Amino acid sequence: MEQYPLIRVDNNKPVFYLLQFKLRKFTANNKIGPDMAMLKEGSKAPLFEGIDQNGNKVKLTDFKGKKVILYFYPKDNTPGCTAEACNLRDNQTVLLKKGFEVVGVSPDSEKSHSKFAGKYSLPFPLIADESKKILNDYGVWGEKQMYGKTYFGVIRTTFIINEKGGIEKVINKVNTSEHTKQILDLYKY
Numbered sequence: 001m002e003q004y005p006l007i008r009v010d011n012n013k014p015v016f017y018l019l020q021f022k023l024r025k026f027t028a029n030n031k032i033g034p035d036m037a038m039l040k041e042g043s044k045a046p047l048f049e050g051i052d053q054n055g056n057k058v059k060l061t062d063f064k065g066k067k068v069i070l071y072f073y074p075k076d077n078t079p080g081c082t083a084e085a086c087n088l089r090d091n092q093t094v095l096l097k098k099g100f101e102v103v104g105v106s107p108d109s110e111k112s113h114s115k116f117a118g119k120y121s122l123p124f125p126l127i128a129d130e131s132k133k134i135l136n137d138y139g140v141w142g143e144k145q146m147y148g149k150t151y152f153g154v155i156r157t158t159f160i161i162n163e164k165g166g167i168e169k170v171i172n173k174v175n176t177s178e179h180t181k182q183i184l185d186l187y188k189y
Contacts, residue, residue: 039139041170045070045161046137050105050127053113058103058125060165067168068161069095069102069183072140074154076108076116076126084156084176089122091180098184105129106154107141158183 039045049059060068071088073081088095088102095102102124108116113126127134135141140155156176160169160183175182 039159039167039170041167043167045159045165045167046134047165048105048127048134048137050129050134051110052125052127053110053117053122054125055110056125058127060161063101063103063161064165065163067098067100067163069100069158070105070138070161071102071158071174071179072105072135072138072154073156075106076112077119080156080176081106082116082120084174084179085116085122085126086120087177087179088124089120092123094184095180098187100160100183103127105134107132107135160186 045060047060049057052058069088071084073084075081085104088104092102104122104124104126106113106126107129109130110128113128116122117126129135132141135154138157138159140157141152142155143150144153144155145151155172156174158171158174158179159167160171162168169183169186171179171182171186
């Protein structure tokens, strides 16, 4: 391993030490490894459990016998995420008639989800995954690029989980304003 010179900062801790600590802390909460690859159709859906915008515990096993639209989105109250959530909200009656339940997941807090759901009258659970456990289990926390900068974030993805807990469909290129149509077209309803 290469040796780097130690540079002291105001609190007398070497900068290299601080960078190592920050990097260790970042990678511990945002791990991406070969086992975190994107899930495919036919895979067993990882079990999940989290708290929604109303403080309720939501688990995959709560939906046994139903199809689940599990959609991952980057951030509450952003244009694309709002369009996607409102499209699913506006078409919830159709989705329920077709046997689908909707669950959203993002790394935002329960409080943020509560404001978002209240502002747009979202009738389905939004799970707060601040630890990124569910995001990592589903392989949707990864490297992204925007305006030439690379960063880690949520890769907008929707998984349709069948009645037996298997991944039936995966939508990697989500059309936020027509997401319900995109889902139903996969089933030719």
